[in-house]
């Protein structure tokens with residue numbers, strides 16, 4: 001019979017089991033995304049073979065993707081281990097919503113394909129008011145029905161992003177938390193309750209949810225142009241304990257806040273959806289509202305300059321999803337734009353399919 005001490009020697013530690021659970025969780029979402037993509041593209045080929053096809057990825061590119069995926073989930077686990085955010089965040093997934101809305105994604109596909117085939121990129125239902133928005137915004141981004149301007153679109157958005165990124169969307173969003181924590185060390189003399197953080201183009205509030213977990217006492221603010229996405233964000237964020245973030249409908253080109261108001265500003269997956277000159281305008285606004293000594297963190301798609309080996313993926317994305325400004329984005333010099341606004345001490349990082357720019361406003 002084995003003694004208790006020898007059983008303990010072979011039993012994995014709680015830490016190892018936790019990590020295995022997390023890896024299994026991420027892999028299951030990855031397989032789900034792969035199965036969805038394989039089946040939906042097979043159906044698309046049968047239903048509408050004339051539609052645009054993605055460039056098939058060769059073994060080398062698939063291996064690179066795999067390595068980047070593994071690196072991302074390793075960093076995600078390590079940052080939780082270091083206390084940058086609670087481990088519970090690693091398993092925070094809106095399962096009920098996912099299973100509830102998954103059939104709707106399939107039911108919406110024929111309309112999306114029709115729009116893609118007919119090159120109808122600004123096709124909105126009669127009840128959607130588009131006049132109050134800039135024309136670059138009234139697009140069926142990703143061929144989404146009613147773009148960002150309906151409650152149905154807001155309900156499907158997070159699941160669509162998860163399917164696109166094989167379940168890594170939050171893991172990529174979480175990579176802004178370590179640089180934000182580091183940047184906020186400049187305000188160590190300020191009480192945590194007086195720290196103000198703004199998430200620009202907060203969408204359905206996923207990033208604000210992560211910020212709330214990592215900065216439980218800070219005052220959080222979120223802005224977006226879409227009332228439907230803000231309604232969804234309000235619903236998601238109300239589930240959390242702690243103070244509700246203040247949400248405002250606003251164009252990021254003219255943020256409705258005082259100069260030097262925020263200790264830190266973030267923006268996730270916004271810049272690739274803006275024309276070049278609007279990117280600059282938004283960066284200028286983020287500079288204006290950041291306090292001297294504060295930090296601005298951008299998370300968005302990888303670019304050619306940092307990931308030339310991922311070119312086929314960057315070519316496929318706007319081919320398969322309506323992303324009118326993406327090609328320009330992939331070669332845009334964001335460091336130059338940040339410097340032009342006044343930011344200094346700018347660093348860039350890459351995790352999986354995302355790039356991060358960490359910029360400081362001189363004190």
Ligand SMILES: C[S@@+](CC[C@H](N)C(=O)[O-])C[C@H]1O[C@@H](n2cnc3c(N)ncnc32)[C@H](O)[C@@H]1O
Nearest residue numbers: 148201202203224225226229250251252268269
């Ligand atoms: C790809 S989504 C990203 C949403 C969210 N940050 C996330 O991590 O999922 C882009 C978001 O930017 C918002 N948006 C686009 N242009 C904007 C602008 N000029 N001002 C404010 N929000 C804008 C859209 O409404 C949408 O919610």
